[in-house]
Amino acid sequence: MANLGAKGTILIVEDDEELAQTYQRMFQRMGLASEWLATSEDACARLASGPSPALVLTDLGLGDGNGREVLETARVHHPVVQVIVATGTARVEEVVELVELGAYRLLTKPIDLEKLRETVSLALQGAPPPSITALRTAANARDAVLRHQLDAALDQVFCLFQPIVDVRQRKVFAYEALLRTRHPSYRSPLPLLADAARLDRGRELSRRIRASIAQTATTLPAGALLFVNLLADDLGDPQLLSADDPLHPFAGRIVLELTEQTRLNDRVDVKAAIGRLRELGYRVAIDDLGAGYSSLALLVELAPDFVKLDMSLVRGVDGDEVRQQIVGAMLQVCARKRSLAVLEGVETASESDALQNLGARWMQGYLFAKPSPPFVDPFV
Ligand code: G
Numbered sequence: 001m002a003n004l005g006a007k008g009t010i011l012i013v014e015d016d017e018e019l020a021q022t023y024q025r026m027f028q029r030m031g032l033a034s035e036w037l038a039t040s041e042d043a044c045a046r047l048a049s050g051p052s053p054a055l056v057l058t059d060l061g062l063g064d065g066n067g068r069e070v071l072e073t074a075r076v077h078h079p080v081v082q083v084i085v086a087t088g089t090a091r092v093e094e095v096v097e098l099v100e101l102g103a104y105r106l107l108t109k110p111i112d113l114e115k116l117r118e119t120v121s122l123a124l125q126g127a128p129p130p131s132i133t134a135l136r137t138a139a140n141a142r143d144a145v146l147r148h149q150l151d152a153a154l155d156q157v158f159c160l161f162q163p164i165v166d167v168r169q170r171k172v173f174a175y176e177a178l179l180r181t182r183h184p185s186y187r188s189p190l191p192l193l194a195d196a197a198r199l200d201r202g203r204e205l206s207r208r209i210r211a212s213i214a215q216t217a218t219t220l221p222a223g224a225l226l227f228v229n230l231l232a233d234d235l236g237d238p239q240l241l242s243a244d245d246p247l248h249p250f251a252g253r254i255v256l257e258l259t260e261q262t263r264l265n266d267r268v269d270v271k272a273a274i275g276r277l278r279e280l281g282y283r284v285a286i287d288d289l290g291a292g293y294s295s296l297a298l299l300v301e302l303a304p305d306f307v308k309l310d311m312s313l314v315r316g317v318d319g320d321e322v323r324q325q326i327v328g329a330m331l332q333v334c335a336r337k338r339s340l341a342v343l344e345g346v347e348t349a350s351e352s353d354a355l356q357n358l359g360a361r362w363m364q365g366y367l368f369a370k371p372s373p374p375f376v377d378p379f380v
């Protein structure tokens with residue numbers, strides 16, 4: 001038989017000390033080193049930062065948590081390390097989930113040591129998992145982890161709202177809804193958007209966002225508009241283009257923000273889709289103009305109701321002649337196209353003054369308010 005001991009340490013995760021010792025004695029007789037951890041918290045920390053073990057043997061019902069977390073953590077940090085799960089009783093759904101997450105084999109308690117020894121040798125020799133469904137690759141298992149995480153994150157999607165102000169009248173003109181999730185794995189919305197796109201659930205995410213915004217829109221202060229960012233393939237979503245969308249009852253007060261990405265990722269006819277949205281009562285804005293992913297072509301083709309000039313043009317505009325010239329020229333184009341221009345990311349009074357001198361009237365940025373729960377008015 002191959003020298004299994006050369007492969008490293010077996011990680012035992014088991015809250016029953018007596019059973020853990022039984023395992024350790026068995027591994028010793030097999031010539032294998034082992035390491036015992038009694039809680040899923042310790043095991044996850046060890047897996048996240050320690051060297052790759054040869055194999056993981058984990059209990060499913062651990063005192064402080066679930067062996068599934070151990071499996072998930074192993075999959076993320078050591079995709080090729082096999083994990084054997086010892087279960088007391090497991091529901092069918094749990095078993096399916098564990099296999100989907102890439103468990104090598106599930107063994108039921110009380111553990112038959114002979115069967116465990118055989119399973120461990122096979123796993124260490126690189127034999128394929130005994131169950132057919134478990135023949136999925138480590139990559140699939142990682143996607144399964146991601147799917148679970150994304151499911152949870154989608155359930156916890158919400159929006160913060162940042163005011164867009166009219167600096168001349170010193171009042172709130174509109175709010176932009178900005179995506180957030182309460183899920184701890186996604187502190188920023190960008191990885192959430194990326195994962196949703198990768199797992200082909202971008203449309204579902206968008207629909208959840210719109211449903212969440214619609215709930216809040218009922219309390220939108222009188223006279224204020226609501227700016228909503230569209231994601232990559234939203235223009236291809238028939239629900240958005242129909243009166244069935246949860247946003248539709250508020251269409252007359254909603255401005256949909258588009259970037260060049262919204263267009264590039266789509267095989268839909270953008271002009272036709274925008275035409276349809278306008279028929280439904282929505283207005284449209286071009287977002288992040290000047291940022292590199294929003295092009296002047298959109299401005300020319302769509303004659304948007306609003307143009308949002310990217311914060312890269314705003315940052316330091318007070319001390320930068322080139323930025324002043326670009327912003328000044330853009331404001332003129334917008335005025336001629338009858339698009340209202342919003343300056344994004346205004347952080348200092350000096351930036352705001354410089355922009356006002358150039359003729360800017362609508363602004364958004366930390367100077368006025370950060371994205372906050374609905375609906376903060378910085379002027380009261
Ligand atoms: O791409 P879009 O313009 O929709 O993104 C707006 C983003 O900019 C939000 O994530 C928001 O939190 C952020 N933001 C809003 N105001 C400011 C600001 O004044 N400064 C900076 N650095 N970021 C801002």
Ligand code: MN
Binds near residue numbers: 229257287288
């Ligand atoms: Mn935006």
